[in-house]
Structure formats: C-alpha cells, structure tokens
Amino acid sequence: MDGSCMLGIFVLVILIPAVAKERASLEFIFTHFNTDNGMGIHAKAYILAMGLLMSQYSLIGYDASAHMTEETKNADRSGPTGLVTAVALSSAFGWIFLVALTSLMTEDIPSLLDPGNDAGGYAVAQALHTAFRRRYGGGAGALLCLGVVAVTTFLCGSGCITTNSRMGYAFSRDGAMPFSRFWYRVNKQEVPFNVVWLSVAVAFVMELTSLGSQVAFQAMLSVATVGAYIAYGLPIFFRVTTARRSFVPGPFHLGKYGLLVGWAAVAWVALVTVLFSLPVAYPVAKDNFNYTPVFVGGVLLLSVGAWVLHARFWFQGPITNVDL
Known part of the structure; x- marks a missing residue:
C-alpha cells in the first residue's frame, strides 16, 4: 500500500508541473502568507503556526511499523528501520508534492476558496481544473488527478485500519478491552477478523459525522492527531x-544522541499539542470553535479515571509470549 501511495504521488509530482502553463514563483511558494483568508487571522506568525498543523496530519501513522512487528522477521531491527524509513519518505515526498501543488496557485487565493467557483471552493481541485483547462481547454484531467488522490487516500485509510486492528488485537489479548475474548479471536489465516471489522465500523461511523457537521468532524481529526502525538x-x-x-537499548538505537533527539521530540509534541488547541478562526463562535482541547481533556480524564478507579487493580501490563 505504501508503494502505491508513493507511486501516485510520484505521478502527480511529474504530471502537475508538466501540465501547468503558468506556475507560481518560488518567492510566492516559499514566502507568501495568505492574510486574506476569510478566517479573521492576519498575523503571519499565527498563519505559520496553523500551517504547521497540516504537516502533522500527514506525518503520522508511521508507528504502523511498530504495530506490525509481531508479524515480521527480525522485528528488533526491521521495526525501527521501517519507522525511520517511513518518516524520511513521508517528509521528502510530502514536501515535493506540496511544492508541486502550490506551484499551481497562480490565481488569487480567495478566488480558489470561493464556493461559487467550478470546484465549489475546494482550492486544490480548482487549481488543477484551471491548469488543465488552460492547457487542454477542459478540466477532465483534474478529475484524473483527484482520482489518484482519492485512491491514495483510500489506501492510507486501509493502512490505518490495519494498524488499528493490530492495536485492538493487542489490547484485547491483554484483556484491556470490553469483550476482549471476542475481539482477540483470529481466523484460519491468523488475522484478527473481528477486531478488523470493529475498526472498519468505527471509522465508518466517524466519517458519517462529516455529513452533519464539519466542525465535529474536524474536531475528531484533531483529537485523533493530538491523541496519537501524545501517545x-x-x-x-x-x-x-x-x-x-534503567532503559536497556535494543540492537537499533541512537547512541549518545538518543537523549537529545528524545527531548527534541517531547518539545515538538508539546508544541503541536498547544497549536492544535488554538482557535482556527476569529472571532470565535460556535460554528468555528475548536473543540480539540475539550475532547482531548475528556479522553484523558476518562482514561486516568478508569485507571485509578478500576484498571490498576487488575491490569498487569502486556502479556509476553517470548521468554526474555
């Protein structure tokens, strides 16, 4: 799946600049701030901070390597190697893709976000539509590009389902989920079939909220992202x-740089947690209120409360199946 995602991005990175008859300047790509954004946010530092959050949505999920280590050979090396490789590839390909996509922003940005345009206010689709229309007289090619994005997104979702099911399997194996005996079962192919479909059902229900309230849906995305980074x-x-x-390093470790990188990671997680909790529009109203800190605080309160009042009396930690 990761290979297919990379292939899709690679195709778009080549196709988009080749199709565009007009391209934004490097100065625009790397220095322009969209202060006329209709969100009441005009300070460049605040815009930069909000922009950082977009990278956090994509630079996530690389822990899939850790969740799948029980199904790999030489897990003590292949797991960390896969994680580091995923970070490097996501960063490199994501940056290149964003540069290619931003090069299409030759129109004024408010017009790209205008709900009355050909793409209904979806800036990326409108930019692609404009590029293909200028080159070929029609926007059919933009639909093809969006199709590649849709397939790539679907494959990313499949990856999320896979990792979520493995986490659910591990939690139920350790007795940490309600009805653990049911979720812990595996089929003849040794796949945790029940918990896979639980992951699918939860993802489907969460997606349905986007039909009723984009505010609620965006809040869930932020909560999921913040929750993952806190984890x-x-x-x-x-x-x-x-x-x-007391920590005993494994075969793959950072040596003397481990503490430095660790503290840098902790500082970054603290920073993005604060950024995800800030208002995304001014003045703040019920339609644009950022519920992330409320939901994250609620989840933390429930988790800590469940541990203090119940789980600490019986939960003994992960069950090991390898003699150390």
Missing part, C-alpha cells in the same frame, strides 16, 4: 526522564 510523546518522555538510566 508518541509519553513513552519518549519517560524514556528521557524516569527510565534514563
């Missing part, structure tokens, strides 16, 4: 603090 950050934080001297 990434906490083990690193404990690694560089309480477990600094």
Whole structure:
C-alpha cells in the first residue's frame, strides 16, 4: 500500500508541473502568507503556526511499523528501520508534492476558496481544473488527478485500519478491552477478523459525522492527531526522564544522541499539542470553535479515571509470549 501511495504521488509530482502553463514563483511558494483568508487571522506568525498543523496530519501513522512487528522477521531491527524509513519518505515526498501543488496557485487565493467557483471552493481541485483547462481547454484531467488522490487516500485509510486492528488485537489479548475474548479471536489465516471489522465500523461511523457537521468532524481529526502525538510523546518522555538510566537499548538505537533527539521530540509534541488547541478562526463562535482541547481533556480524564478507579487493580501490563 505504501508503494502505491508513493507511486501516485510520484505521478502527480511529474504530471502537475508538466501540465501547468503558468506556475507560481518560488518567492510566492516559499514566502507568501495568505492574510486574506476569510478566517479573521492576519498575523503571519499565527498563519505559520496553523500551517504547521497540516504537516502533522500527514506525518503520522508511521508507528504502523511498530504495530506490525509481531508479524515480521527480525522485528528488533526491521521495526525501527521501517519507522525511520517511513518518516524520511513521508517528509521528502510530502514536501515535493506540496511544492508541486502550490506551484499551481497562480490565481488569487480567495478566488480558489470561493464556493461559487467550478470546484465549489475546494482550492486544490480548482487549481488543477484551471491548469488543465488552460492547457487542454477542459478540466477532465483534474478529475484524473483527484482520482489518484482519492485512491491514495483510500489506501492510507486501509493502512490505518490495519494498524488499528493490530492495536485492538493487542489490547484485547491483554484483556484491556470490553469483550476482549471476542475481539482477540483470529481466523484460519491468523488475522484478527473481528477486531478488523470493529475498526472498519468505527471509522465508518466517524466519517458519517462529516455529513452533519464539519466542525465535529474536524474536531475528531484533531483529537485523533493530538491523541496519537501524545501517545508518541509519553513513552519518549519517560524514556528521557524516569527510565534514563534503567532503559536497556535494543540492537537499533541512537547512541549518545538518543537523549537529545528524545527531548527534541517531547518539545515538538508539546508544541503541536498547544497549536492544535488554538482557535482556527476569529472571532470565535460556535460554528468555528475548536473543540480539540475539550475532547482531548475528556479522553484523558476518562482514561486516568478508569485507571485509578478500576484498571490498576487488575491490569498487569502486556502479556509476553517470548521468554526474555
């Protein structure tokens, strides 16, 4: 799936600049701030901070390598190698794709976001439509490009389902989920079939909220992203603090740079957590209110409460199936 995603991005990176008869300047791509955004946000520093969040939506999920290590050979090396490779490839290809896409922004940005344009206010689709119309007189090619994006997104979703199901399997194996015995079952192919479909059902229900409220849907996306980063950050934080001297590194480690990289990661997670909690529009109203801190706080409160009041009395930690 990752190879297909990379192939789709590679095709678009070549196709988009080749089709465009007009391209934005490098100065526009790397220095322009869209202060006329209709969101009431005009400070360039704030716009930059909000822009950083878009990278966080894409630079996520690379922990899939960790979730799949039980199904790989030489997991102590292949798992970390896969994680680092995923970060490097996501960063490189994502940056190149964004540069190629931004080069199409030759119109004024408010017109790209105008709900009355040919793409209904979807800026990327409108930019692609304009590029193909100028080159070929029609926008059919834009639909092809969007189709590539849609397929790539679907494959990313499939990857998320895979990793979610493996996490659900691990939690149920350890008895940490309701009805764990049911979710823990695997079929003849040793696939946790029940929890796979649980992941599909949860994803489907979450997607349905976008039909009723974009605010709620965006809040769930932010909560999922913030929650994932907090989940990434906490083990690193404990690694560089309480477990600094007792931690036993595996075959793949960063050596003397481990603590430095660890603290940098903790600082970055703290920064993006704050950024995801900031208002995304001014003045703040019920239609644009950022519910992320409310939902994240609620999840943390429920999790900590469940641990203090119940789970700490019976949960013994992950079940090991390998003698150490």
